[in-house]
Amino acid sequence: MRATAATAPQQATTAEREDALSTLSALVAEDLAACNRVIMTRMQSPVALIPQLAAHLIAAGGKRLRPMLTLAAARLCGYPDVPGGQRHVILAACVEFIHTATLLHDDVVDASTLRRGQATANALFGNEASVLVGDFLFARAFQLMVEDGTLEVMAILSAASATIAEGEVLQLMTQNDTATTEAQYLEVIEGKTAALFAAAARLGAIVADRPAADKDALETYGRALGTAFQLVDDALDYAAEQARLGKTVGDDFREGKITLPVLLAFARGDDAERSFWRRTLEDGRQDPGDLAEAQALLARHGALDETIDRARAYGDQALAALAGFPDGPIRRSLADIVAFCIARAR
Amino acid sequence: MRATAATAPQQATTAEREDALSTLSALVAEDLAACNRVIMTRMQSPVALIPQLAAHLIAAGGKRLRPMLTLAAARLCGYPDVPGGQRHVILAACVEFIHTATLLHDDVVDASTLRRGQATANALFGNEASVLVGDFLFARAFQLMVEDGTLEVMAILSAASATIAEGEVLQLMTQNDTATTEAQYLEVIEGKTAALFAAAARLGAIVADRPAADKDALETYGRALGTAFQLVDDALDYAAEQARLGKTVGDDFREGKITLPVLLAFARGDDAERSFWRRTLEDGRQDPGDLAEAQALLARHGALDETIDRARAYGDQALAALAGFPDGPIRRSLADIVAFCIARAR
Numbered sequence: 001m002r003a004t005a006a007t008a009p010q011q012a013t014t015a016e017r018e019d020a021l022s023t024l025s026a027l028v029a030e031d032l033a034a035c036n037r038v039i040m041t042r043m044q045s046p047v048a049l050i051p052q053l054a055a056h057l058i059a060a061g062g063k064r065l066r067p068m069l070t071l072a073a074a075r076l077c078g079y080p081d082v083p084g085g086q087r088h089v090i091l092a093a094c095v096e097f098i099h100t101a102t103l104l105h106d107d108v109v110d111a112s113t114l115r116r117g118q119a120t121a122n123a124l125f126g127n128e129a130s131v132l133v134g135d136f137l138f139a140r141a142f143q144l145m146v147e148d149g150t151l152e153v154m155a156i157l158s159a160a161s162a163t164i165a166e167g168e169v170l171q172l173m174t175q176n177d178t179a180t181t182e183a184q185y186l187e188v189i190e191g192k193t194a195a196l197f198a199a200a201a202r203l204g205a206i207v208a209d210r211p212a213a214d215k216d217a218l219e220t221y222g223r224a225l226g227t228a229f230q231l232v233d234d235a236l237d238y239a240a241e242q243a244r245l246g247k248t249v250g251d252d253f254r255e256g257k258i259t260l261p262v263l264l265a266f267a268r269g270d271d272a273e274r275s276f277w278r279r280t281l282e283d284g285r286q287d288p289g290d291l292a293e294a295q296a297l298l299a300r301h302g303a304l305d306e307t308i309d310r311a312r313a314y315g316d317q318a319l320a321a322l323a324g325f326p327d328g329p330i331r332r333s334l335a336d337i338v339a340f341c342i343a344r345a346r
Numbered sequence: 347m348r349a350t351a352a353t354a355p356q357q358a359t360t361a362e363r364e365d366a367l368s369t370l371s372a373l374v375a376e377d378l379a380a381c382n383r384v385i386m387t388r389m390q391s392p393v394a395l396i397p398q399l400a401a402h403l404i405a406a407g408g409k410r411l412r413p414m415l416t417l418a419a420a421r422l423c424g425y426p427d428v429p430g431g432q433r434h435v436i437l438a439a440c441v442e443f444i445h446t447a448t449l450l451h452d453d454v455v456d457a458s459t460l461r462r463g464q465a466t467a468n469a470l471f472g473n474e475a476s477v478l479v480g481d482f483l484f485a486r487a488f489q490l491m492v493e494d495g496t497l498e499v500m501a502i503l504s505a506a507s508a509t510i511a512e513g514e515v516l517q518l519m520t521q522n523d524t525a526t527t528e529a530q531y532l533e534v535i536e537g538k539t540a541a542l543f544a545a546a547a548r549l550g551a552i553v554a555d556r557p558a559a560d561k562d563a564l565e566t567y568g569r570a571l572g573t574a575f576q577l578v579d580d581a582l583d584y585a586a587e588q589a590r591l592g593k594t595v596g597d598d599f600r601e602g603k604i605t606l607p608v609l610l611a612f613a614r615g616d617d618a619e620r621s622f623w624r625r626t627l628e629d630g631r632q633d634p635g636d637l638a639e640a641q642a643l644l645a646r647h648g649a650l651d652e653t654i655d656r657a658r659a660y661g662d663q664a665l666a667a668l669a670g671f672p673d674g675p676i677r678r679s680l681a682d683i684v685a686f687c688i689a690r691a692r
Contacts (some may be wrong), residue, residue: 047512049519105481109474128455131477132514135451135484139507142488146501154500155492161485166393168478173395 020336021063027333028071031089035067038093042140053125053133057100057115065337066099066200067092069225073204073218076330087207090148094157095200097141102164102196104134109168110255114248152206160199167191176256176282178266178274185260189230190223197226217321221334224318229341231311234259235304236344238295250291256281260310262294264303273297308342315342366682367409373679374417377435381413384439388486399471399479403446403461411683412445412546413438415571419550419564422676433553436494440503441546443487448510448542450480455514456601460594498552506545513537522602522628524612524620531606535576536569543572563667567680570664575687577657580605581650582690584641596637602627606656608640610649619643654688661688 025032043054074080074088106112107120108127114120122130138161145154171188174180201222205215237252238261252259258281266277276293280286298304315338325331371378389400420426420434452458453466454473460466468476484507491500517534520526547568551561583598584607598605604627612623622639626632644650661684671677 045512045515047516047519049515050512102481105477109477127473128518129515131451131455132511132518134481135448136508136511136515138481138484139504139511142500142504143508146497146504149497151492151495154488158485158488158492162482162489165478165482165485166391166396169391169395169475169482170393172474172478173393 020333020340021065024068024072024333024337025064027329028068028075031071031075031092032064032068034086034089035064035071035092035096038089038144039096042093042144043097043137045136049125049129050133050136053104053121053129054100054137056121056124057103058096064096066196067096069197069200069222069334070095070203072330072334073201073222074207075204076325076334077205077208077210077214077218079204079208081208085207087148088204090144091153091203091207092200094141094144094148095196095203097137097144098157098161098164099196101134101137101141102168102192104130104137106168108134109172110251112251150206153203156199156202156206160195163191163195165191167193167195171257174258176284177258178262178277178282180258180263182260182263185258185263186227189227189234193230193233194223194226197229198223201225214324217324221318221321224314224321225338225341228311228314228318228338231260231307231314232341232344235261235307235311238298239304250294253280253291253294254286256284260307261298261303264306265297265301268301268303269297311342315339366679366686367411370414370418370679370683371410373675374414374421377417377421377438378410378414380432380435381410381417381438381442384435384490385442388439388490389443389483391482395471395475396479396482399450399467399475400446400483402467402470403449404442410442412542413442415543415546415568415680416441416549418676418680419547419568420553421550422671422680423551423554423556423560423564425550425554427554431553433494434550436490437499437549437553438546440487440490440494441542441549443483443490444503444507444510445542447480447483447487448514448538450476450483452514454480455518456597458597496552499549502545502548502552506541509537509541511537513539513541517603520604522630523604524608524623524628526604526609528606528609531604531609532573535573535580539576539579540569540572543575544569547571560670563670567664567667570660570667571684571687574657574660574664574684577606577653577660578687578690581607581653581657584644585650596640599626599637599640600632602630606653607644607649610652611643611647614647614649615643657688661685 039058043058044051070092071088079085079088103115104121107115107122108130111122112120113123120130121133125133141157142154145157167188167190170184171192174184174188198219199222202215202219205218234252237249237259239249251257252262262277262281266274269277276290276297280290280294318338319335322331322334385404389404390397416438417434425431425434449461450467453461453468454476457468458466459469466476467479471479487503488500491503513534513536516530517538520530520534544565545568548561548565551564580598583595583605585595597603598608608623608627612620615623622636622643626636626640664684665681668677668680
């Protein structure tokens, strides 16, 4: 049923891969339920709009992938070694609050109206409320960290939060700019996605008080997984049916976001193709049929396949980072998650 | 030149009061310069738009009132007792970062185009960048707290940050609602303004490691000062010429914000007057001349005078909270700041 670390991305079947998330959920089921209770309790406020808006996003059933990384990494490291340890649960809730805050602000920045197939909070409650409730959740995350009570955790999550914001700002700066480099693109996705994955996984080794090498290994796992995850996301935006992701295909195209598929096709295109990309992404002049044309150009240059290949290479890095940890259901499940993230592209 | 704590609000002349801010600046000049260096250094980022946008607001010459409270409170408490102590400087920078982050988000929420007489960051750089750079500054504030390294500080500033967000959301909920109560209004200004003043002042006693009574007294001073400050601000929005505040008169009216002057005039008005407030603030149907009519109604019911009287009562609370601290230039200057905040209304 489970692939081993060495073979997961290549040989697991689609069904097995899609099962990876539920397998991981089942392995950390008790912790995840406790984490959800913390989330529901701590998103409360006497100001009624806050829990209403937060619940819309938090209760709407995201994958809880990031908090599960914290929970699973902690278990992988043997935490809690005595019954009753709840640090991983508190910190997993922190991670989800930070993630939710960034989603609320992202949707405002992107003027998105759909997320996971549902109306976004900003579409329902307005941009103003989304900005402010995001701020509240961010502050609440830091209050939870204070309850956890270690500077090491706060250093990691405050640095990750700053890196996320930097990645998002860089994304804004590179938007509509076909001169964006691959290095800049990687910096954007390192910030907007990989930094929180990396922090979430590292927290597991921190609560277990493991040596620096283990903390670094889990951080590497998280960062590589997050990078792979975002690469696949960026490929899917040109590839998948809307229902599959719960999001509209072509969002990035319409917003003029410069992602790796576009960078590859642009670099390999002729003058006419580059004019097409400049018109549609830089000048924002898009006609019906342009998305289909963009998809055709990406296919001609193998840009989506190469993006997935790159994701697979990051996936291999993530798997390698797990090698030093004892084999067992948790490690195998963390390996399967890598395959799951990449298999979304099939 | 300086008024004593007991007589400041009543007897200092306008010139003396307007001098209070520069007197305080002079007393903490060295610390303030150090704080400004921390601010300029720590708002840097490899992502060029971040320091550009932050500099627009931070370097634009706000009063630095909040960080000065931290610096002055620390000095009042005898910190640093040995040369070289810089905790108050770092934390004052933190306070200014949190304040700046909230200003950036406020201007997005209010769709403001002018602040301190200059174009707002959102007007110049776009709402998207303002949201994200605000997030960056907030995260950076927490990184600075980690460097300071005490949980007590982090507990206070993370709680203040959550309270600020709650106040802002409550303001959004009460906007356009003439059924808002005075208690709700006070909760809004406690959150959006007084909470950070209170935290900023308390931090001074914390770095000096003073007993809880002193921490509480400085927190009370800050909270009462912040409340007085906001009450005066809300009166000024209907009273002052644009140049004096650097902001457009009538902002609150146009945005349908329900402030104390309006609540008082609404409560005391007849049916026709209430219809006027409902049309202009609830329904948002405003004609030329309506602001002048609003000002006339406020004058008829003494609403601005009463708002200032309330501010003066909070000012007295602030002064009383200083009573236990040793008399001297710093305490007198903190008392003068109370008079300064209230004197803005003259």
